[in-house]
Amino acid sequence: MYFLEINKEHKDFLGAIRHWENLKIAFEASTIWIKEFSAEQIDSAELLQIPYTKIYELKENLLFERGKQLPTKKLPSGLLWSPVLRGLPVSLPNFNHNFFGINQKLQTRLKRSEEEKEAQALLVEYQELKAYIESAPKFRLEPLQWVVIHNKALIIGKPLLPLKGNTFWQKNDFLVPSGYDFEWPVLTHTLKDKVNPFDKNLILWNKDNSYSSIPKQNIKPLSISSFRLTFS
Amino acid sequence: MEKIKTPFLDTIYHLRTIEQVILYDKLITIAETEETEAVLFLETEYENEILEYPGKAPDFNSGAALWAARTVYLATELLLHREHKMSDLKKLLPFYMGEIDASAIISADLCLRFLPQIITEIRKIDPEDLIIEILEQHLIQFHYSAIGSDLDAENISFDVVAANDCLLQLYVDRIVQRKSIKWAQSDFIKKQLEIGFGDYQKLFWVQL
Numbered sequence: 001m002y003f004l005e006i007n008k009e010h011k012d013f014l015g016a017i018r019h020w021e022n023l024k025i026a027f028e029a030s031t032i033w034i035k036e037f038s039a040e041q042i043d044s045a046e047l048l049q050i051p052y053t054k055i056y057e058l059k060e061n062l063l064f065e066r067g068k069q070l071p072t073k074k075l076p077s078g079l080l081w082s083p084v085l086r087g088l089p090v091s092l093p094n095f096n097h098n099f100f101g102i103n104q105k106l107q108t109r110l111k112r113s114e115e116e117k118e119a120q121a122l123l124v125e126y127q128e129l130k131a132y133i134e135s136a137p138k139f140r141l142e143p144l145q146w147v148v149i150h151n152k153a154l155i156i157g158k159p160l161l162p163l164k165g166n167t168f169w170q171k172n173d174f175l176v177p178s179g180y181d182f183e184w185p186v187l188t189h190t191l192k193d194k195v196n197p198f199d200k201n202l203i204l205w206n207k208d209n210s211y212s213s214i215p216k217q218n219i220k221p222l223s224i225s226s227f228r229l230t231f232s
Numbered sequence: 233m234e235k236i237k238t239p240f241l242d243t244i245y246h247l248r249t250i251e252q253v254i255l256y257d258k259l260i261t262i263a264e265t266e267e268t269e270a271v272l273f274l275e276t277e278y279e280n281e282i283l284e285y286p287g288k289a290p291d292f293n294s295g296a297a298l299w300a301a302r303t304v305y306l307a308t309e310l311l312l313h314r315e316h317k318m319s320d321l322k323k324l325l326p327f328y329m330g331e332i333d334a335s336a337i338i339s340a341d342l343c344l345r346f347l348p349q350i351i352t353e354i355r356k357i358d359p360e361d362l363i364i365e366i367l368e369q370h371l372i373q374f375h376y377s378a379i380g381s382d383l384d385a386e387n388i389s390f391d392v393v394a395a396n397d398c399l400l401q402l403y404v405d406r407i408v409q410r411k412s413i414k415w416a417q418s419d420f421i422k423k424q425l426e427i428g429f430g431d432y433q434k435l436f437w438v439q440l
Contacts, residue, residue: 134286134287135286135287135397135401136286137286137401137404137405137408137428138284138286138401138405138408138409139405139408139409139428139436140428140436158435159431159432159435162430223284224283224284224285224286225283225284228283229283
């Protein structure tokens with residue numbers, strides 16, 4: 001179990017780890033204590049870049065500075081622990097009345113993402129789907145829904161069919177290509193309010209930053225008969 | 233109540249549309265005109281159902297469909313009105329005469345799928361009724377319609393099922409739909425289930 005100690009005057013540096021929701025924070029007269037780091041967090045770049053910190057390990061109620069054999073001190077008693085976000089609330093800067101850059105615009109862009117997301121939708125060619133679906137087990141189709149886009153079929157649900165096609169992961173009503181995320185993920189909500197204000201559509205993003213709106217009411221349960229009636 | 237002119241046809245029609253058996257009369261003879269009309273009705277029902285069937289569904293087999301409709305109709309009549317001797321029963325509920333192939337099995341299933349429930353009802357009234365044995369023998373031949381029932385499933389043969397892709401898939405689908413562990417025991421079915429589930433068995437059927 002690791003503890004981090006930092007002087008109160010360097011509080012601002014903790015902004016880098018404020019978003020780790022598992023952390024607990026406590027305030028003493030002149031120092032701040034943080035605990036409940038996970039094994040990955042304690043070695044992460046975000047934490048190591050914070051200056052003026054001391055990291056202790058707690059053994060038998062004694063605090064050992066990291067990598068040292070002798071205890072430095074005892075953990076102060078009577079600390080009041082609270083979630084880190086409550087201890088370090090986010091505050092917006094004051095409104096800047098002299099800012100004239102309000103005409104500036106941000107381009108919505110997708111960029112490659114390292115984060116792995118489970119695919120939630122699959123865009124397949126009609127021919128590809130036809131070959132599979134005509135003899136598909138019913139139980140594989142039942143959890144799925146679909147909609148036709150031009151000559152392709154967008155299949156939504158889990159588990160997806162074992163077919164060749166482009167996969168998408170879902171973020172609210174956005175379907176984003178697998179392996180991509182928005183350049184500014186924070187703005188997703190704002191973007192949703194602009195593009196899909198009434199939650200009536202599903203937004204399918206293409207890798208070239210364009211998107212198609214698919215009315216949700218056009219999405220139907222996938223079944224063999226639904227497929228046959230659509231393409232006959 | 234006004235007398236219904238076509239009791240058999242009406243019963244089958246209700247069975248297929250609202251899945252309830254309504255009997256109008258103690259009649260156990262079925263007029264030929266009714267039979268032809270019932271076959272026509274069942275054929276349209278069949279056409280509707282095969283839209284949903286995987287692969288190429290076999291052709292409609294009117295003989296088997298009619299035989300199944302008669303069997304179900306007479307079984308319900310006998311469930312309510314028992315004025316017949318045991319010796320008549322075999323005549324009233326004959327075996328299916330034609331070849332039992334995929335086409336016959338799927339066509340007969342239109343009505344025969346309701347037979348296991350009827351047998352359960354008969355068993356509630358009299359567990360030793362001889363009619364149960366006759367009907368169960370029919371179901372052993374047409375075991376696709378009996379999936380999920382407590383019919384003795386040990387000695388059934390899957391040759392006919394395996395010979396037709398459409399029927400095979402329907403068979404497996406129904407086992408999964410009814411989550412019938414008992415019917416999923418044979419090696420042949422297990423293999424088919426594996427093919428269908430792929431990696432997702434836990435997702436589709438946890439208890440298996």
